[in-house]
Amino acid sequence: MRKTFTGLALLLLVCVSASAQQTSISKKVEVLLAKMTLDEKVGQLNQLSGDWEATGPVTKNTGDKLQQVRDGKIGSVLNIMGENHTRTFQDAAMKSRLKIPLLFGQDVIHGYSITFPIPLAEAASWDLPAIERSARIAATEASAAGINWTFAPMVDVARDPRWGRVMEGAGEDTYLGSLIAAARVRGFQGRGIGSTDAVMACVKHFAGYGAAIGGRDYNSVDMSLHALWQTYLPPFKAALDAGAATFMNAFNDLNGTPATGNAYLQRDILKGKWGFKGLVVSDWNSIGEMIPHGYAKDLKQAAETAIKAGNDMDMESRAYIGHLAVLVREGKVPIATVNEAVRRILTKKFELGLFDNPYKFINAAHEKATLNQPKNIEAARDMGRKSIVLLKNEKNLLPLSKDVKTIALIGPLSKEKWYLKGAWSTNVDPNDNVVNIYEGLQNHAPNAKILYAQGCNITDSVATDFKEAVETAQKADVVVMAVGEDIFMTGEARSKANIHIPGVQEDLIKAVVATGKPVVVLLMAGRPMIFNWTAEHAPAIVYTWWLGSQMGNSVADVLFGDYNPSGKLPMTFPRSEGQIPLYYNYMNTGRPATGDNDAFYRSSYLDVPNTPQYAFGFGLSYTTYSYSNISISKTAIRKDETITVSFDLKNTGNVAGEEVAQLYIRDMVAQPLRPVKELKDFAKVKLAPGESKRISFKLDKEKLSFYNDKLEWITQPGDFKVMIGPASNNIKLEKTFQLIN
Structure with missing residues (x-):
């Protein structure tokens, strides 16, 4: 009884303290808001990319950004990394009239200096604590480099592997995706925003982006509201319930209304029904893109539409900074609407503690001490092996014996390093210690002779005789083949109509398998691929995705049995693009493909089974x-x-x-x-x-x-x-x- 009472008392004390802190922040926000001019308010709603890196088409003729910061015309910047760069910009903010500090945003998607597996690969681990730890380490490193806001997690449910951004999410399932969304928010935000080892999470893309028609990036989304609420919104709600500080809207239109200008999504659902108190940021120039959508005639109308719909901050379109003050003076946008958006942004800056110390996240010694810690490198290796999915293992070919005398390593990804990090890696240090497959094999079988042949390039379109590869395979006791996509084949703007193994790589697999040698195929990609011949004929198949800095060691841990693979697929793997979208939790029809109905008049294809090549949740082990x-x-x-x-x-x-x-x-x-x-x-x-x-x-x-x-x-x-x-x-x-x- 006494312990229970003490626990309740402590909980009550924490709640009262948090409430008092929030009340104090609200008062400070109102005092500051009263001092601000309209132009300064609009400046807080303006976010621009820095000059060192861009994640989209950079707005032209933006002028001297540091001077704009000094003039109070920029409230946040993105793509500014490291103590030196962030300090330069924050110094400029401290020379503005009201000295309102900047927010520093960055796409920290799957690691900062240490690169972890791509998010879709991490989802294959079905290991929520490990996924949370991955985000925790990324936040620790990013915050040490001056970043206080990450544009992650992406929680879009995605059922079309042609869409390049499937690599950024958790796959096709609403339930699994919701749990992973919450885990990543907890990891990024740690003990809470304001902690120097945490960053604000930004849940994206609100909403429906994962259902782009044809799997084509930025394309329209047309779905029933029932599908929206049942399938696509729950991961966003789970992230919000986990305390997500910010949301980002989407590039797509939803049922004819661009998400950035969609009041139903942003005001009715997010800020209304769900009671979200954080800030909403546009995606890159998505306000301006309402013009080519045909939803706004010019940037001025786009600005009016976006702010009224509930979009608080403008990323890179300069719509607000160019037109919002005029719209207020013309009476087209109420000042109360602007004030509401500014409040949300200032509140986050107070919660981060930036008004007390604008340089709170900017410390060169701390940055140096935090990045690339050995324990975090080991965590990346562990996350990598947890993410690997064993698809086939005939006659228990795997795990390999460490006493194997000769290994042939064949394929265009055998010695690749950079690609192993996958799309959306920050590339803080392009020369960092990425472990490739060749090195991973060397580390695990130091006494083995490793023979190498590239065989072909990833995108070669004409098959050769693969003579060197075949001869190399014939000299070995076992063959390991490293094939798949390159880093430019998945990610934003990287949709594909053909998701077979690229080029002639499957022909290379055929040639090597024909030698009769035991062959292990490593498939590297950011999406489910189609590889029907390989699925039927290769003795062992390991889906490795892109696993980041420690990929070579993670893969070798599995190949040699130091880790028993436990990954399960978070997306269905089709046999043909014609089956897409293909997912496990479909509705039955009145004439199901299986059952007692007439053998012909049923919901099926004439030329391919309804079933996938590999189903959602599938993954083998070295045990039973x-x-x-x-x-x-x-x-x-x-x-x-x-x-x-x-x-x-x-x-x-x-x-x-x-x-x-x-x-x-x-x-x-x-x-x-x-x-x-x-x-x-x-x-x-x-x-x-x-x-x-x-x-x-x-x-x-x-x-x-x-x-x-x-x-x-x-x-x-x-x-x-x-x-x-x-x-x-x-x-x-x-x-x-x-x-x-």
């Missing part, structure tokens, strides 16, 4: 697991009750491993329709050989609810099927229960 003895706490529950599903998970193999056990449900009859299965829980369980654990999952009202046609969050009485297994297409255990009124 059994699922048994499922039990369910009740066969019928009321909507406010919780049901517990339990089962035994056993490691039936000879080595220790981690299994990601997945729980799916199906609402058997519902209006509107529900998917054939939905992920509702999972557990990553470590088991020694022969060890068994009793695993329990809980299902409550929240997990059984969904949006109806009126966008009401409801439950419906009826039968539910519970499915448990190692992948969405490999269900080992089933039970049913009934939800009653």
